[in-house]
Amino acid sequence: MVPLSFAGLDFLAEPQGALWWAAERALLVADLHLEKASWFAKRGQFLPPYDSQATLTALTELVERTGAERLYCLGDSFHDKFGCDRLPEAARALLLALTARLDWVWILGNHDPGFADHCGGRLVEEAEVHGLVLRHEAQPDDLRPELSGHWHPKLRLQVRGKNVARRCFVASPTKLILPAFGALTGGLDAHHPQIMKMVGDRAAALVPVADRLLRFPLAA
């Protein structure tokens, strides 16, 4: 994990897309899209039924590594509002263990409004922590510092004829968009006009690598 500061606060960023907020003992992740595979399976595309397990295993490891006491999911935690009902046994057990152990906060997204929280945790529309707004989708007209998800930003580059693509954070002075954390979540190019519209033209894509945070200005 590498240092990332935003709005005067210190975080650590992790390559799969989580933020560790040591001062709050809190982990922040966005767009888990749990049970995405089974949603597609219903429509005849049998994606491996292990996506929730993979995502929740990665989260459990992070919780253990950081000793987190609180966890914020910034929306689209399930791929659809019935996702929670479809969780296979192993994945359900992982989730129950996590929500029992942590102060777990589900912020609702556009994919999972009104999902039933059989698995513990608190459901909120949005949250404010130390002046920091946590919500699913960035609001361009809100001037308070804000953490959000929704766009699944990904940096795509061609270097020496080779395509490189990585999950990335997108940051402006007052907005920080987290990449999707889910195992089967695709990405949208960080340069996409819809992302740029949210963060303005002083934004940068931030990519955590082994020992530091790479910074790519996104000016149009």
Add this chain to the structure above:
Amino acid sequence: MLTRARAGRHALLVAATGAGKTLAGFLPSLCDLAEEPGFDGLHTLYISPLKALGVDVQRNLLGPIGEMGLPIRVETRSGDTPSDRKARQRARPPHILLTTPESLSLLLSYPDSFLLFANLQTVVIDEIHAFARDKRGDLLALSLARLQRIAPTMRRVGLSATVSDPDAYRGWLAPDANEELVDLVIGDPGAEPDLSILVPDGRVPWSGHSGRYAAKQVMELIERHKTTLVFCNTRSLAELIFQDLWKTNDQSLPIGVHHGSLALEARRKVEAAMADGRLRALVCTSSLDLGIDWGDVELVIQMGAPKGSSRLLQRIGRANHRLDEPSQGTIVPGNRFEYLEARAALDAIDARELDPEVFRPGTLDTLAQHILACACAAPFKQGELLAEIRSAAPYAGLQDDVYDRVLQYIATGGYALKAYDKFRRLVEDSPGHWRITKPDVARQHRMNAGIIVDNPMLDVRFKNGRMLGRVEEGYASTLTVGDHIFFAGLSLEVERFKDSDIIVRASAKEARLVTYGGQRMSMTTHLADRVRAFLATPAEWHRFPDDVREWLEMQQRRSRLPEPDELLVETFPFEKRHYMVMYSFEGWNAHQSLGMLITKRMEKAGLKPLGFVANDYAIAVYGLEPIDDPAPLLSPDILEGEFVEWVEQSMLLKRAFREVAVIGGLVDRQHPGQRKTGKQVSFSTDLIYDVLRKYEPDHLLMKAAWEDARARMTELGRLARLVERAAGEMVHVPATRVTPMAVPLMVIVGREALPAGGEADEALLIEAEALAAEAMRED
């Protein structure tokens, strides 16, 4: 051909291009239909790998049919056929239907296929050499098995260019792989081709692989000949060579460019201009390896190394489609090694030695697609369908348990975790009796069936909507508004991005070339053997230009020329770095893989590797510490742990997985225009691969992807052989400075070098950040 037909025998006709094969294949059908004017239904099915070929054959058939006044209906069917005509063809079929393997497979997915093909007498398969050994060949072999069951007396007729092992193709064509059932008919070989190597002013450059230094001489050849085809090995090179030729085209001769990523309309236009003799030259790629006969092509030029003798011969055969006159061809080698390769190809052709043809067992993703097609047509019995599948040569050895796994895979995804029982696509009504669960399954299958899986592409268009062609998504993501690209033979400025389109306008500025990812074509093993033999036989060198001969002589003095079985490894310092160059001759693709593996090992051994470069012939790795003993870097155990791990993480297997996931019907194909914009993009098969590798590495599709990687991407096999050779035959020459044979590689260090280590992607990102910072720095 007539005699064989009367006897009801299957037949394989092998003949050079231009020998009138196609018409010979149809003759028995035309005679039949002339004798029996009341024949009702589909009599003959013609299958070719190219849609355009069907259209051309239709034109060639309609001529004689009209002249003889025969009441024979001939129609084509492909993805481009309007749906109302497709429906009519199923209800009231023509006598002769011209189609592709994919369209045939789709026809077989309809319940009425049993009626449609009930009276089928003959199936004619054109250009069989071009696809029998790939997945489209698998699909066709399975479709033939099904057709034979519907119409047991159906005759199979295969048409092929000259191949090295006709009996292997007889076996492929035959029911139950019984080659005895297929008669072999060999056509007139025609005149020997007239081949040469172009060496302008006796000079062959040190490096490069395009032959672009010879643009002026190539233009002169074009001026002297009526019509010329200029073959290039990649789409980017075709654009580059076209640009170079255009700059030296002082007489403004009409020349064009043709490759697989140009818009269909643009290709058709160029092809029509070519057929009418309105073009003096066409710069093209393998997109024209097959296709319409153009009688007027006088000369074929191959830019860069030919890669294989059969391929070269078939390309040269595109010139002068009259059997009694020799085809004329010229090779323009890109560098000195390519000169040797070109010479090897000409020698191989003289010796009538053709590229080896490897038939591999049928692929499982294709099998899954076929079984689902059969299920869409009608419920089936497990045992009966297995017998039918085994009668197709590529699947003769299909094991019961693998077949069962394929069925389970189609039904519910075939996972150990039985999560999807409630969503099944196939269900067993009683043991061994299968059917699809709902009509949606058939609809979904027909939307997604097919064997060609393109990289995700974006359309390049003018503002008025005219499409120029397509570029890969990965490349497109590197473009921004205002960038200039050279594409479809034009300089273009990117105006804006709209959904999945790139809108461009014409521009006069210098522009960068569009590049495409993927594998490069590798030199065949028998050409590699011949090149090795050249190195070891100074008596042959008098045949080479001075440049090449002196280069080899100097190498002999300063280092060593490897014996044919030897693996020469040189080490030397250069500009404060230490180099190791290995002359392995296993092709660019294998060398890329090897470069990654060796630099990883160097890291572990504390040799501080910095990067590597490779071409078809050799690989150079370099680092901060001298390599005193290369042997441990190549010990055979590299193929065990590290190799498997590396392949699993490499793009090689991910790309193979993407293909098997689409062909095998795990994920839906992305149809053009249907791509989501904004919002979140759907899933990527790379992510599916990662999850599957972690939780169910033995899944059927992982097996299929590995088999693809092993069998089709031959470099894996070549890598293994190379490492075996290294164990016994490595000769290490520690040199004090750069050796002559190393120069072609040293020239590209810095230009194409890839950073060392397993985290190459990360290294590239760090480099990109530094570049961005430099570019954005405010002074």
